[in-house]
Amino acid sequence: MDLDKAALSRRVQELLSDIPRERQQLLPALWRVFEEYWHLSPEMIDAIAQTLDIPYADVYGVASFYALFANPDNKKPIYICTDVMCALYGSEDLLKAGEDLANDAGVRVKEAPCLGHCDGAPALFDGRQTIRHASPKVLAQIIRGETDA
């Protein structure tokens, strides 16, 4: 195990230190690690597998099931709802604008299915909070990290 890997494994163990070693804690454990790194790499999955004593393939099988864990690297995902209701209110244009802007920023703009804010269309979810009636201006601010929103 090289140094980086060892450090990462220690960090994952730290993150999961107060989580009971039970199979039912897998989803909460995945969340803890994901929110630290905004993605789940093979090394992280391995560390979670070791810590919770669940087979590696099994942990990957569970993690890969959930759309919110599907992010290839540490660029924080920002989700724009492009489902029917939000699409009626221009969310597809918002997505395109966001994808262009995010190219140079440290974030990734992604499409999301219905976010449950159809009465505030178009809606976006920045990984922590939901923004209703999202405008290109607000989106740009979020992408540039100018707002906590």
Add this chain to the structure above:
Amino acid sequence: MKNKVTLTIDGETVTVPAGTTLRAACDLVGHPVPTLCWHENLTAANACRACVVELKGSRTLVASCSREAEEGMDVRTNSERVLNSRKVVAELLLSTSKSELAPDLLSLAQTAAADPDRFSGGATWEQPVLDDNNLYVRDLSRCILCYRCVEACGDDAQNTFAISVAGRGFEAHIDAGFGRALPESDCVYCGNCVAVCPTGALIGKTEWTLRQEGQWVDDNITVTETVCSYCGVGCQLNLHVLDNRIVKVTSPMDHPVTHGMLCVKGRYGYEFVQIEDK
């Protein structure tokens, strides 16, 4: 609790022990239902839905592989809805995966009069063959996601848990984790996944190589029974011999010791025998 239940299948009355599945009951009355994912020694996965039957009073059809017979059930194995579902299941699989080495799927397609082209033309399972070890090959273009290999690797037989179903929807697939090659995975090469694979998606390296070369001829293969001599458990081995060479080792699924499952030595240790012969 009563230990017998009486039900009707296609108009015929049958009494079976409590706990009998509808699939087994259908077999008993001579009206067998087709199955793809069901396997006698594995937990029913309920995944392929080829075995659905019509149950009076049920809104949907039911999977006969896992539904237990109950007193007074009225079951039909050949209603219009059943026939449509079977046919569509076969057509959907044919439109997705390669089927030449999947006898059960081919037979379902034939009896259901499936049209292989009806739902074709869209996304398929076509992907490169994974040839990353000396013992077996993964040709996942043939996979129908029956879950058998995962169960055999897991708590139904081997308890190794080297593979899992990963992803979801049409992208759901069998994976050792991030597409890991088998030598980097937890695989112990027992080959029990290969033994239960119904489609040739998992296939012994020797068989795969011979098939690639056009040398594999089913009719020329003879099977010799023996008992494995590596340890004292007493596993029955069926040696499949082609042109005086062992090309595959299996164990009967109804063998009381193995239930069809072997370890790496029994299943793949045969090259050693052949080297000694020379």
Add this chain to the structure above:
Amino acid sequence: MPEIRRLLPTLDIASAPTSLERLRERGFERALQRSAAMTSQAIVAEVQASGIKGRGGAAFPTGAKWAAVLAASGEVRYAVMNADESELGTFKDRALLEQDPLGAMVGLVIAARAVGAKRAYCYVRGEYREVEAQMGAAIQTLRQAGWVGADTVDIEIRRGAGAYIAGEETALLNSIEGKRAEPRVKPPFPTTQGLWRSPTLIQNVETLANVALLFAHDVDWFRTYGTPDTPGTKLIGLSGHIEHPGVYEVPFGYPLMQLITETEMGHGVSGSGHLGAVLLGGAAGTFLAPDEIRDSVLDYGSLAKYGASIGSGAFMVFDDTVDLTWVLTKLARFFADESCGQCVPCRVGTRRILEFLQRGELERRPEDLRDLAQAMKDASICGLGQTAPVALLSILDRLERRTNETRR
């Protein structure tokens, strides 16, 4: 007829949503005290007498479910609140939990007590972070007041991670257990074999909020609104081409068109101003034409005539410029993305329907689509695959009617 506010607090309510004052002001403390003095059997009998039906979409009689869990054998029992609201066009549980989270939580405590559960879970979708925080605060309030804890019932929040299918009750159980959120085969039902194979009561947020209201008052009060067959009120999520989108509470039996036109509610069609269609019930809902909307009230019997259902209470309004095939394609994409992949009819079927629509073959190959849709309805493991083709079939029916009328 104006909006009713029973499940939703009145607009002038001053107390903070998760405060002890709110617990008292809304009568929830009384609900907890009253149910605490009752036997399990008496609680279940009262729920049965109220006629509450599940508000998550299936409308299963709530009392019957509770009775089944109570009657099931097993030392350990669980109660679960399903807040994994992810159905397209559905946001009523979010609104309810934002405005009055104590209601559903009190309902969960009563449910746990009724079935003898010492442990309960709230499963909330991963995108509802504000709701999750609100739920946490509500649990804290109940803990401080002594209603939640080790010697009563412990409640744990479980956050989903982006999977519509996890809202299916057996998939939800697998998700809580730390497995892939694939639905289980039924029977056995969760009422007898749920979490870790123990009897488990799973209820939708809105259903539990109804329970809290019932015990804050009584059966007669509860039945003041609604129809004898479907008592009470229903939360409806109005969205799309509507002047005032939002969540509105109306009694069962309410005329559907009034939801759109009432000034206190929809306030009329936006966009072109002309109603084209309503997609009722969610992604697996049915398209209703303006005359069908005019002809229907909010009740299962009335809607059954058009093959429609209230479902999750999603009421998606489209003006007359919207191409419904575009909507269908969006729905098909949703189901293809959200299928768990376990069974063949749904895994491959949802993808093929999407491809059919993308290739513009809706009107060219209706028979093949109908065979596929029928197989999905008949042979899929769970409600997702079984209902994925419903909206498509409602359009196919409509096209067929139009063709027949032209021929005549």
